Amino acid sequence: MNRLIHYSLILLNNDYTRIALLLTCILLSASVANRFYFIHDMTGANRHTLLPQSIESLNLLTKPVTIEVFISPLDQQRHAVSALLNKYQRNKTNLSIVYTDPALDPQRMRELNIEPGGEIFLNYGNRTQRISQVSEQAVTVALQRLARNQHPAAYFITGHGERLLEGGNNTDLGVFTSQLRQSGFTLNTLDLTDTETLDTGDLIVIASPLQHYLPGESALLLDYLSRGGDLIWFTEPYSDDGLKALEYELGIKRLPGVVVDLAAQKLQVDRPDFAVANNYSKHQATDSFTAVTLFPQAAGLDLQPNREWRAAALVQAGEQAWTETSALTGQLSFGDDGREKAGPFPLVMALEREKAGKTQKVIIAGDGDFITDAWIMNGGNRDLGNRLFNWTADDTRFIGINRPEPRDAQLNLSRNNTLVLAALSLLILPGLFLTGATRVWYQRRHG
Known part of the structure; x- marks a missing residue:
């Protein structure tokens, strides 16, 4: 045994043996690393990790x-x-x-x-x-x-000043509808004057009409609802769209006035008629949703007694909000004359009922601006819009899954960091270069 140890020590003292052992360890390490690996992304923006x-x-x-x-x-x-x-x-x-x-x-x-x-x-x-x-x-x-097993079809009604799907104005829906198409929705426009009946297999969207619906057009929508069709309805304050019968059928009342929210002013929003929301109901459409959403010029909603529909207030205005019925000038305050309603009250509602052998779904929102090009990227507006469409289209697997945005799309600097960067680039570095050049000139002149 002692002789074996003696010969082993002699071999270890041999340079060739050491080199052979080192190469063997390297090959074994490479083999293990090839079969078992661990990746840790240490970049600030996690550029080597999926979103x-x-x-x-x-x-x-x-x-x-x-x-x-x-x-x-x-x-x-x-x-x-x-x-x-x-x-x-x-x-x-x-x-x-x-x-x-x-x-x-x-x-x-x-x-x-x-x-x-x-x-x-x-x-x-x-x-x-x-x-x-x-x-x-x-x-x-x-x-x-x-x-997506199927591409859900959504038809946006036109002919009453509704928001445009492909418009280039900030009040249109170009950005949002483009993202809906990319995620698998098929979007079309629909003129009710050229339609005799609406297919209940499609999703109908009313996008903030400015003009009055004709009685025949309103009757088409009521017939569509009575047969179990799904609907998303974006409305606005003071809207004279001729859809009171639709309100009655859904058991919803649009409150008079425009929502004023003091909480929005605390977030440095200049307009008094903007509402912020972070109060969402426990509902499939808003499951795990916590982002703040911004609603410019919204109408409050109220639920009327209706035993047929199951209603949920998906988004609610806060306790500092109310519906202002007077002119938005001077110092605004809640009036207790019975015409105005204090928060909380719904801004977006979801309705369900069993109809025609399926669960019929309806969304009504007191504002359509929050998904327009001007406001879609504010807070959780885009996510909320996607959730409403995916829930109504009965594709709940996609609720909460957004379209990823490019990383490092912009550089955000605080005011102090901006001042430091400006001083470094405009004063300190030029000063150092000037000092160095002056020193070299002086040494050559007087050296």
């Missing part, structure tokens, strides 16, 4: 997903594409990635009409989405579209 929305979208896809990337091995974007898709693969074990060189199969490239810069095909069952943009936002939106 929560992306992971939630992946979890909606229970079956295997195949991603086929048509890109040349020599393309400069190949590494960026691989790094992005590998993040998805690490979060879904049954996701496979296939790379195809377009130059090796030109016939297939022509059949698929592949763009010159390459494209990415995402396949899930018999559904396919194709994208040409290399970004987490584009991939996640494509995954969300794949996850």
Whole structure:
């Protein structure tokens, strides 16, 4: 035994033996690292980690997903594409990635009409989405579209000054409807004067009309509701839209006046007729929703006795809000003459009932501005709008899953940081350069 130890010590003192042991340890470490690895993202913006929305979208896809990337091995974007898709693969074990060189199969490239810069095909069952943009936002939106079994159709009524789906004004819905389409909704417009009956399989949207509905148009909507059709209705203060019969059918009353909220003024909102909300009911549409939402020029709602509908106040104005019926000038205060109503009261309501063998769903909101281009990105406005549409379209899996935004889209500096940066770039650095140049000049002149 002692002799064995003696020879072992002799071998360890040999340089070649040490080198062999070192190489063996390196090879074993590499083998273990290849089979078992740990990734920790230490970047400030978590640039090497998927956003929560992306992971939630992946979890909606229970079956295997195949991603086929048509890109040349020599393309400069190949590494960026691989790094992005590998993040998805690490979060879904049954996701496979296939790379195809377009130059090796030109016939297939022509059949698929592949763009010159390459494209990415995402396949899930018999559904396919194709994208040409290399970004987490584009991939996640494509995954969300794949996850929908059907693309719900929503018809926006036109002809009464409603908000435009494709308009370029701040009062239109271009940004919001674009995101609805990207998430899988099919959006169309509907003229009631050219329609004899409404299909209850579609979702009807009334988007803040400015003009009076004709009696025949109102009758079409009432017939649609009586047969179990789903509805989203955005209304406004002082709206003379001729839909009182629709109010009565739903058991809802639009309160007179415009909502004034002192809580909004504490958030440095200049307008008195803006309401902020962070009080949401325990409801499927607002489950786990805590973001502050902003409602410019909203009408308050009131629930009338109606045994047929199950009603929930999804969003409520706070205790510092009231419905102001007088002119918005001077010092405003709540009037106790019976015409005004003090908060809390509903701003958005959800109604349900069993009709025609299914659960009929209706949303009525006392404001349509909160999802317009001017206000959609304020607080939780966009998330709330998505929740209302997904709940009414009966696709509750997507409630709370938003479209991801690009990382590091803007640089936010505090006032102090801005002053420091300005002093550094405009005073300190130029001063140092000037001092150094002066010193060199002086040494050369008097040296």
